[in-house]
Amino acid sequence: xxxxxxxxxxxxxxxxxxxxxxxxxxxxxxxxxxxxxxxxxxxxxxxxxxxxxxxxxxxxxxxxxxxxxxxxxxxxxxxxxxxxxxxxxxxxxxxxxxxxxxxxxxxxxxxx
Amino acid sequence: xxxxxxxxxxxxxxxxxxxxxxxxxxxxxxxxxxxxxxxxxxxxxxxxxxxxxxxxxxxxxxxxxxxxxxxxxxxxxxxxxxxxxxxxxxxxxxxxxxxxxxxxxxxxxxxxx
Numbered sequence: 001x002x003x004x005x006x007x008x009x010x011x012x013x014x015x016x017x018x019x020x021x022x023x024x025x026x027x028x029x030x031x032x033x034x035x036x037x038x039x040x041x042x043x044x045x046x047x048x049x050x051x052x053x054x055x056x057x058x059x060x061x062x063x064x065x066x067x068x069x070x071x072x073x074x075x076x077x078x079x080x081x082x083x084x085x086x087x088x089x090x091x092x093x094x095x096x097x098x099x100x101x102x103x104x105x106x107x108x109x110x111x112x
Numbered sequence: 113x114x115x116x117x118x119x120x121x122x123x124x125x126x127x128x129x130x131x132x133x134x135x136x137x138x139x140x141x142x143x144x145x146x147x148x149x150x151x152x153x154x155x156x157x158x159x160x161x162x163x164x165x166x167x168x169x170x171x172x173x174x175x176x177x178x179x180x181x182x183x184x185x186x187x188x189x190x191x192x193x194x195x196x197x198x199x200x201x202x203x204x205x206x207x208x209x210x211x212x213x214x215x216x217x218x219x220x221x222x223x224x225x
Contacts, residue, residue, distance in 0.1 A: 043219055100157070
């Protein structure tokens with residue numbers, strides 16, 4: 001089955017700096033890659049996603065890049081703000097499967 | 113209505129109790145999911161319902177019993193749970209079974225004593 005690895009497990013940045021979180025996946029059939037943000041005690045919320053026919057996608061301060069050859073994808077957050085502090089999970093879905101396989105999560109702390 | 117709702121928010125139960133978790137969505141989604149999330153871990157898929165039929169059971173112990181009474185509702189019946197079953201139980205839904213975007217409910221935080 002699919003295996004998704006995520007790094008780093010914790011990341012601390014100063015407000016205004018950029019943050020990058022990286023994930024690798026094992027199943028070459030995976031074609032959908034969402035990123036979820038989960039604040040303490042809250043539900044995971046989809047913040048951005050990318051499909052395998054696209055190399056990069058941007059939404060304001062958030063961008064995701066995908067390298068299908070290397071089987072890795074990354075989340076980029078620019079101009080970080082304290083409200084960006086949360087746990088971020090990457091995930092992958094293969095083909096027409098219903099199952100999302102999640103990475104282990106990155107705890108992002110944005111300090112003032 | 114663009115949300116997935118779950119009740120109760122918190123639940124404490126003994127190992128001999130029977131309880132149920134409820135999930136509801138009114139977005140017309142045809143796929144619904146149960147996930148279990150332990151502290152500081154990612155969500156782990158338990159069950160998938162596709163058009164009100166169970167399509168995936170991730171080898172979940174029989175003390176967890178899912179039910180999909182209609183396209184808007186999803187239940188998780190709990191019986192004879194163990195303390196290690198204490199976790200956040202998340203429901204999610206998506207437009208179609210293989211449709212990518214899954215929307216999560218707020219979860220039920222379960223404590224088994």
